[in-house]
């Protein structure tokens with residue numbers, strides 16, 4: 219390979235664009251294809267299988283592309299799924315411990331700790347073996363060929379295009395190629411508001427690292443796990459739930475317009491479901507959140523309250539908590555402010571989270587109090603996945 223020559227012409231990456239899509243557009247500038255572009259930078263890229271590039275580019279490729287284009291490596295990393303580790307997923311490598319760690323630490327519809335244990339060998343969240351080939355008909359119509367492809371279209375965690383308010387549609391061709399649509403483009407079909415609301419939150423989690431819920435802001439790492447927990451609760455065989463929870467889950471599916479569990483007989487994790495079942499399940503998850511927020515259903519899990527509005531608290535003497543706090547001596551005010559700052563820092567910085575957790579753990583004398591502490595951290599929007607999972611086995615004095 220010759221030295222790191224800069225490509226004199228290249229399009230800037232679009233907001234949210236997948237890495238393979240941008241490479242295809244660069245190749246288009248030079249009248250070549252993505253395979254030849256790969257040869258030029260010393261990497262084999264299979265045009266028929268772009269998943270490798272969009273999941274996790276091979277080591278060194280980001281740095282070479284940064285040299286060739288002048289685009290910052292951090293920006294390029296965000297164009298593949300690996301750029302979202304550890305928030306969207308703990309690790310790109312599938313593993314047997316991933317499923318319970320990711321989907322069972324939180325709870326929304328069912329009481330915590332009541333789920334039947336499941337072992338899913340070689341699992342990672344949200345990613346099917348083959349990434350789906352979907353797109354927004356309007357976005358594609360508005361863009362010149364070769365049409366850019368958004369990374370989120372390839373992850374079944376969203377179902378709609380927020381810019382156009384419509385469902386994503388299967389492209390009927392290899393992912394990132396829209397040849398069929400040049401002749402027969404599907405008509406855009408409006409997505410319901412509850413789906414758009416859910417997808418807006420998920421987009422926010424990717425774009426800004428947090429989501430504003432009615433009660434408080436939660437970290438993206440919590441949001442992705444909370445959503446996958448709801449998906450799990452909606453997908454489990456109904457006989458595994460207590461009757462009251464079964465009734466709620468049936469009500470949600472009915473409201474979504476589908477049979478319970480979308481009529482699936484056997485249990486399989488969401489990632490291994492057919493695409494239509496995935497879409498219906500995400501729609502049911504959106505209905506779940508809308509019903510929780512409206513107070514129509516009550517979730518019995520520890521995370522359900524996140525979807526309730528902040529209560530208008532008044533103390534016995536009619537003062538709000540903020541007014542009460544203002545009236546406190548300065549040293550207590552300072553303590554409260556220091557704690558607030560420590561919590562905010564822990565939401566954003568894993569090292570701060572670990573330090574605060576270690577400090578809070580000093581007061582825990584029983585396994586139950588550790589469980590409570592972890593629930594409190596989740597409620598405060600501090601990501602749990604960065605905390606040591608072995609502290610549950612710590613010895614208690």
Ligand SMILES: [Zn+2]
Nearest residue numbers: 354357379382
């Ligand atoms: Zn669109």
